[in-house]
Amino acid sequence: VQLVESGGGLVQAGGSLRLSCSAAGFSFVDYAIGWFRQAPGKEREGVSYIRIGNLDKKPHYIASVKGRFIITSASDGNTVYLQINDLKLEDTANKYCAIRNKMFVPSQEPENGFSVRQYEHWGQGTQVTVSS
Numbered sequence: 001v002q003l004v005e006s007g008g009g010l011v012q013a014g015g016s017l018r019l020s021c022s023a024a025g026f027s028f029v030d031y032a033i034g035w036f037r038q039a040p041g042k043e044r045e046g047v048s049y050i051r052i053g054n055l056d057k058k059p060h061y062i063a064s065v066k067g068r069f070i071i072t073s074a075s076d077g078n079t080v081y082l083q084i085n086d087l088k089l090e091d092t093a094n095k096y097c098a099i100r101n102k103m104f105v106p107s108q109e110p111e112n113g114f115s116v117r118q119y120e121h122w123g124q125g126t127q128v129t130v131s132s
Contacts, residue, residue, distance in 0.1 A: 008126030046114030
C-alpha cells in the first residue's frame with residue numbers, strides 16, 4: 001500500500017490550502033482514510049477521517065478544526081482531499097494521511113477514527129507552514 005501526500009507549502013495566515021492523499025496498491029472494500037498532523041515537539045494527532053467503500057462517506061473532524069477543515073474523497077476512493085481554510089499559525093505542522101483497511105466498531109467512533117494506532121499504512125507527510 002502506498003500513500004502520497006501533496007499540496008503542502010508556505011501560506012499566509014488566513015489563506016487556504018488543499019492537501020491531497022493518493023492511495024494505491026490495495027484492494028480494500030470498506031476502509032477509512034484519515035488526516036493527521038504533527039507539529040514540532042508534539043505527538044501526531046488525528047484531525048479528520050472519512051469512511052470509504054460500501055458505507056456512507058461521512059466526514060469526521062476533531063472539534064478544534066470543525067468549520068475550517070473539509071475532507072472529501074474522489075469518486076474512486078483512491079484520493080482523499082483535505083481543504084484547510086482560514087489557516088492559523090497553529091496549523092503549522094507536517095500533515096500525514098493514513099489508511100485503515102477495515103471499518104471501526106460503531107460504538108468506538110469517532111474516537112478510534114482519530115487514533116494513530118488504528119491505521120496500518122502511512123504516507124511520508126507534507127509540510128504546511130503558516131506565516132503571519
